Amino acid sequence: MADNARTTRRTPATARYGNRPTMKDVAARAGVGLKTVSRVVNGEPGVTSDTERRVQEAIEALGFRRNDSARILRKGRTASVGLVLEDLADPFYGPLSRAVEEVARAHGALLINGSSAEDPGREQELVLALCARRVDGLIVIPAGADHRYLEPEIRAGVAVVFVDRPAGRIEADTVLSDSFGGARSGVAHLIAHGHRRIGFIGDQPRIHTAVERLRGYRAAMEDAGLPVDDAWISLGSTEPARVRQAVTGMLAAPEPVTALFAGNNRVTVTVVRELALRDRPVALVGFDDIELADLLGITVVAQDAAALGRTAAERLFRRLDGIQEPPARAELPTALVARGSGERPPA
Amino acid sequence: MADNARTTRRTPATARYGNRPTMKDVAARAGVGLKTVSRVVNGEPGVTSDTERRVQEAIEALGFRRNDSARILRKGRTASVGLVLEDLADPFYGPLSRAVEEVARAHGALLINGSSAEDPGREQELVLALCARRVDGLIVIPAGADHRYLEPEIRAGVAVVFVDRPAGRIEADTVLSDSFGGARSGVAHLIAHGHRRIGFIGDQPRIHTAVERLRGYRAAMEDAGLPVDDAWISLGSTEPARVRQAVTGMLAAPEPVTALFAGNNRVTVTVVRELALRDRPVALVGFDDIELADLLGITVVAQDAAALGRTAAERLFRRLDGIQEPPARAELPTALVARGSGERPPA
DNA sequence: TTGAAAGCGCTAACAT
């Protein structure tokens, strides 16, 4: 046993992986060659059942588990995909992430998640860290507006799919919800219920969906031949304080709005809370569905977060399977769910 | 250029990593040694600024990015941690996961997420896959009740922290919410408002928190000297249909309950929906806070999901930093948030 | 059926 692999380690200072047994150790213990262990571990044919048994015993005895880091290095595939989103704690992204995970799992891949916190620098840092790990593919909900930093990676073979928002300054597969159409139909719904002065409170203008939804708002107003007062439009942070102020401003005007369109789930929540403080019956339609919105009677334009994730992941794995199509853009429909708040007539 | 590394590849069939340039390629292009490239890439000292510039140029020109798979193999640390939870789409786990991510990020580590879907087999499969990847540490919200399969891994040096629910049949660091105390105070709150017949609707009895909360319920009843009728207790799946049936049954009895305690967020949501269909004013306290519960006036026993995640992750990284303490159990407090539904008097 | 040898791309140790 003097030349046991353990004793010949040159670098005992750093206990690698807690000094786990390797295939070499298993081979030594079972009295077989390294490759035979590899065959057993991977279920490859060409091993007699007797040899296999001996190897299995050695594996059990030593508590061996294959080191996938080495396998990955050798095989050149990590069987993992990265998902960079804004914030996993946002109820919109949880289901999206879960849907991606399910598709990845069906393809035998693990999912590495990262939150950009809506910071373009952090997005890039995360994406490149994932590229350094050689994830097979990447799904990105972009925070930034310029993704040229990804060009070398894509050329090198990383598959990338953008979801929820489009890529900036590069061509790439993209899966979006129909923000424009959804907002347009939501605002049209308010107009159909008699409203003529409608406020729009949305996310920051550098976010694509915010701009698209505003465009939908304007289109609906124009379709109905209604004028739009700049005071009825407020884009900015989704911080409650900012949203509250916007609501207050629009309702305090000499000719106040009689209805509001909220640009996303976080805005909607704050608007609902703010309106609950007042007597005035202001109509409301929000973009994104929210848990318990049914009980509160909140009319929403719902998008299917899970479908976004699933569609993006399926596209990604088709790319990984080698399809050679030009980058495509998919747009998923939204659904107007009338629950009361959007059907209130003007005061 | 005849002996360029590219041309001597033995395995061109499988385009590894899309045939990305390696440090060797960069070294050849910059006319320096491999180790010099490594020094530049890792910001190590001992490189003249002129050499560094040439290396940087080669890196840019080739679009080189360090292959962390190789680095990981060599260094024996993956700088990643795994988190196995029940379902990332559940609003309770999103914030928990995000909190873990933030701590991991502060330690330079990435987070690999996996959902067990409350299936012990899937939990084990995920955990072992993460061990094979040699994640530095693991945070587990267990679905199963027997974690002896982790013993070899823990002996081999993987740090594991259990959160939200304790490990089964092994000793391990654990971070829990005070389910017993929280439920007890929630039920005591209902009793203090005059209720004597109180129903308990909880999750499946194989889930530790469900049992603990039921124990809290019983303790509160006993503290008040109140009898408990078995018909007032219903444990099982959190499927809406099952919960609806439980509510219906308890309210249809000859001596119906006048208040309900809901064992977790999913149960609460369904109970609220079910009660909204009836005229009878049934009091309700739910375990877990829910978005918009404030507007619906739902009294809850709130636990801090982010704090659970943060505490568990901090414990994990202290383990990775080498502390040698016996496994400990932390228990985080809950908070009763009165909003109306729990203060309704008996009908 | 089995195994020896080469090498994935990097870093550690040791020259120069």
Add this chain to the structure above:
DNA sequence: ATGTTAGCGCTTTCAA
């Protein structure tokens, strides 16, 4: 300041 060599633990290739 820079380079050379020897692995990390696995899979691939090829020979026995």
